[in-house]
Amino acid sequence: KLPRRSPAFPYVSDAVRNDTFFNEDAARGAKELLITEGLPDCVSAQQTGIPCVSPGTTRFRAADLPKLLELTRRVDKVVICNDSEESGAGRDGAMSIAAALTAEGRRVRIATLPRPAGRKKVDLNEFVKEAGGDALREVVATARWYVDELLHGIPAETSPQELKSALAPVLSALAGRDIAERDHYVGLISGKYGVTKRGVRE
Secondary structure (H helix, E strand, O other): OOOOOOOOOOOHHHHOOOOOOEOHHHHOOOOEEEEEOOHHHHHHHHHOOOOEEEOOOOOOOHHHHHHHHHHOOOOOEEEEEOOEEOOOHHHHHHHHHHHHHHHOOOOEEEOOOOOOOOOOEEOHHHHHHHHOHHHHHHHHHOOEEHHHHHHHOOOOOOOHHHHHHHHHHHHHHHOOOOHHHHHHHHHHHHHHHOOOHHHHHO
């Protein structure tokens, strides 16, 4: 019989320190690294030939960031693939990690698992079982860069009053990029939202 959940630790993840990430050896020498939420997801991704790491908890926490930054220091591209959920919780977690890594200069992409209509949740492990390894590799290959994912989530009809705050994380992520890349997104933002390029730059 399992012991009752302790009030001090209502979830197991609260007691896990993540001193070592699951499968972190996969990051050594990898040019592209996938990050997942759960251990079964990580195992499934690794079995398809995609270098992958996962926290011992369900997701990375703020305290795990220094170790994650060190682990991804020599990785050209980091791809985050969390659960695809009706609630949006998986995406929110992925975007939070992406923001933290992007702020430190990492190239981060967000991979989204297709979720059939009427289904509340699809995780990577389930997706591989149902669709196969080639399907997962396609999802990873077509993952959106963090900035593109941010822009994708801001409707073109967003009011001018709301647009400035909505674009704040986009502009912050672009601040450290080279001029050509910034100019590309200045044009993209100007065209989509009807703002002058000068206004975007300012």
